[in-house]
Amino acid sequence: MYILRWFLILLVLLYVLDALYTWVYKNALPRTKVSYLLSIQEEKIDYVFLGSSRTNNFIDSKIITEITGKKALNLGIQGAKMDDYYLMLQLLKKQRINTDLIFVQIDDVFNMRGSSDLVKSSLMPYIQDSLIARYVRERDSDFWKLKHLPFYRYMVYDYKLGFREFFSNLIQKKPRVDLSNGYAPKYGTVEDLKAKLPKQIASKNDVVKAMRSFAKKNNTQLIFFTSPYCGHTKNLFFIDSLQEKISPLMNYAEIFAHDDQYFYNCTHLNNKGAQVFSKRIAEDIVSKYQN
Amino acid sequence: MIYWSLMQRSLKAQNIFLLISSYIFYGWWDYRFLVLILFSTLVDYAVGQRLKSTKKPQFRKMLLWVSLVTNLVLLGFFKYYNFFVESWIEGWAQWGVHMDSTTMQIILPVGISFYTFQTLSYTIDVYKKKIEPASYFINFAAYVSFFPQLVAGPIERASHLLPQFGKQRSFDFNMAKSGLYLILWGLFQKMVIADSCATYVKAIFDNYAHLNGASLLLGAIYFAFQIYGDFAGYSNIAIGTARLFGFDLMRNFNYPYFSRNIAEFWRRWHISLSTWFRDYVYIPLGGSRGNSYLKIRNIAIIFIVSGFWHGANWTFLFWGGLNALYFIPLLIGNKNRKYLNDAEENRSFPSLKEFLQMSTTFFLSALAWIFFRSNSIGEGLAYVERLFTHFELHTEYLNVERYSIEMMPLILFFIIIEWVHRRFEHPFIGKYREVKVMAALVLLMLFGVFSDHQSFIYFQF
Known part of the structure; x- marks a missing residue:
């Protein structure tokens, strides 16, 4: 009886905490790009950028808007992979966000499958949503526990959804990044600029295919682009192979090959580089898609 | 069952x-x-x-x-x-x-x-x-x-x-219950204190060359609590589990950070090992009998062997040697057996003198822990040097997206809980016992580290 009593108490505590956390995460000021996207509906955002940190740290939406005169949003998420881009694309549709063009960053992520922990963690408060539930079910063997065991999802992802983040949400603390822009700058340059791309490219990427078909079905235009790498990157010929598979591709891989000052590290621009790059891509958008 | x-x-x-x-x-x-x-x-x-x-x-x-x-x-x-x-x-x-x-x-x-x-x-x-x-x-x-x-x-x-x-x-309900309390307290020490500290400790020790003295001091304090929460937590879980099977194991920790000098610290830290060395090495060597030279030699041997027991690395030897250095003046001054009782047994708060003694002892042990945590003696020395030469009184943002000071409120809360219950083996006593258990469960769920859990440090020894 003693054990049973404590077991029931524990269960009740878990349900209460789960309900409390979920309510706070869903109702607080958005602090992640996923929660921001799920907080807006039926908006017109002309240009949306999907990608990983190589979008997150590269595209200043404010510059894009200033040059193109159109509203832009950076939805790049650190560590995100193609599966995550596809989910964001589906969420854009689900939230009835009206877009003109969706720019999808592509590079060595073409060779990768799976999803990032960061994206998955930000999905947890919304796991009861059918689209998100399907996404997690297909990618996480723990799905049943995440969905049905009370508070389990918040314990497993405590690093991102633990008490610290819960408290920040509770007090409506603003995120470090302005989510209506989505750009997260990096500053300075590390000493040793080095990076390596794969030698071989995967024969195909099913997610790219699925994204294209989803976009076609929903009358959305996808534009693939490759962000800059520093000139010390090995196997840059990978991008040539990529260009053969993804066409058309806005290829910016080597535009700053001789400008180390623009890089935080070999695969990420610093703020200075991001400003120049944002200007460049905005001008290309004007010349290619606005005339 | x-x-x-x-x-x-x-x-x-x-x-x-x-x-x-x-x-x-x-x-x-x-x-x-x-x-x-x-x-x-x-x-x-x-x-x-x-x-x-x-x-x-x-x-x-x-x-x-x-x-x-x-x-x-x-x-x-x-x-x-x-x-x-x-x-x-x-x-x-x-x-x-x-x-x-x-x-x-x-x-x-x-x-x-x-x-x-x-x-x-x-x-x-x-x-x-x-x-x-x-x-x-x-x-x-x-x-x-x-x-x-x-x-x-x-x-x-x-x-x-x-x-x-x-x-x-035969099954003893009260023994099993006390075992469960110890397991819960051990889990709190491990998952809430030790594993939370571990995140900060790693960020600080890995980047010590770029941080200021205040952050390095916090790093040393966090590691002191990490290793304590980790090892005392494991010991409590072990003792509690043994009680579920009807066995009584010896106590391994007795609130060591409330010690008033290093000798008392070593009577309260890893008691099973300290007493082992005392009974099977120190006393056979002659213990505290003989002239000053022999006494000092025996103490030095004990601490260095104890350091070496922890691992095959010069850092552990250095850590043992440093503790011997702390201990020897007490031995020479005949103060090593001075504090055999609990600090301020009959009062809620320590006197200023006791508070300063406890703080000094903690600081000395935390200083020694720096070498225990460092990859080499040189790295430990560089850490200590920077701690003193780059001291600026402001908190820094670490690469784990947390400010270096952020862990301190939890540490202070833990110190208060331990101080209030220092005469007992765990805090789940008194008429509010069940409320405390419930609070511990909630705190465990809220502050426990479940995603990035660390192996027990002492498993490597």
Whole structure:
């Protein structure tokens, strides 16, 4: 009886905490790009950028808007992979966000499958949503526990959804990044600029295919682009192979090959580089898609 | 449940069950090393039996040596072989003699330092006729491999634990309940305090060269609490688990950070190891008898051996040596046995003097822990140097997206809880016991680290 009593108490505590956390995460000021996207509906955002940190740290939406005169949003998420881009694309549709063009960053992520922990963690408060539930079910063997065991999802992802983040949400603390822009700058340059791309490219990427078909079905235009790498990157010929598979591709891989000052590290621009790059891509958008 | 429901009446069945469970537990990590623990058990059991049947002093001494050499050779080989070979090669390299640096990739068997010391205590006590040798092999094997404390202690004495395998055990609700309380408290110490500190400690120690003195000081404080929460937490879980099976294990920690000098600290920290060294090394060396030189020598030996016991690295030796340096002035001034009671037994708050004594002792131990945590003595020295030369009183944003100061409120809360309950083995006492248990469960869920949990530090020893 003693054990049973404590077991029931524990269960009740878990349900209460789960309900409390979920309510706070869903109702607080958005602090992640996923929660921001799920907080807006039926908006017109002309240009949306999907990608990983190589979008997150590269595209200043404010510059894009200033040059193109159109509203832009950076939805790049650190560590995100193609599966995550596809989910964001589906969420854009689900939230009835009206877009003109969706720019999808592509590079060595073409060779990768799976999803990032960061994206998955930000999905947890919304796991009861059918689209998100399907996404997690297909990618996480723990799905049943995440969905049905009370508070389990918040314990497993405590690093991102633990008490610290819960408290920040509770007090409506603003995120470090302005989510209506989505750009997260990096500053300075590390000493040793080095990076390596794969030698071989995967024969195909099913997610790219699925994204294209989803976009076609929903009358959305996808534009693939490759962000800059520093000139010390090995196997840059990978991008040539990529260009053969993804066409058309806005290829910016080597535009700053001789400008180390623009890089935080070999695969990420610093703020200075991001400003120049944002200007460049905005001008290309004007010349290619606005005339 | 199986243990208490099916084997309630048969002591032999209970012991066989515990032995099999312990071997499965150990084999789960690496079944190959079961041979090692079985070999140690067989040797020491056989030595114990022969010691019982013979009275010839020379033969008895030889038997003792057989046990000592067997156990220490195994320990030395698995734990220290690579260290000695590498140190030897590095030593010659300083003189320009270069040798092939390939060493065998020897895996350190988990818990070898703990169970080796446990079996050694048995042989030595039997040799000294302090205890009777084990009558049944099953009991002895279960004693050596008893799973709750097999991999990280407490290092039990045969005189305390072995007889418990020979006594009828029946389910005691209060004992089981106190065991559950200890497990809960241990989980709190480990998952809330130690593992939370670990995030900050890693961020600070890995980037110490770029941080200011305040952050480095916080890093040292966090590591002091990380290692305490980690090891005391494990000990409490082990003691609590043992109680669920009807066993009483010795206390391993007694609120060490409330010590008023280093001598008191060592009476309260890792008690099972400190008393082991005291009884089997320090006292045989002469203890505190003899002239000052002998006393200092004995203390230095104890601390350096204790450091070396922790691991095959010069940093542990340095840590042991530093503690010896802290201890020796107390020994010379005859103050090492000064504080045998609890700090401020009858008052809620310590006096200013006691507070300063406790703070100084904590600071000294935290300073020594820096070397324990560092990868090399040079790195530890650089850390300490930067701590003092780059001291700026402001918090810094670490690469784990947290400010260095952020962990302090939880640490202060933990200190208050420990201080208030310092006369008890865990905080779940008094009329609000159930509220405290509930609060601990909530805190565990809210602040516990579940995603990035760390292995127990002492598993590596």
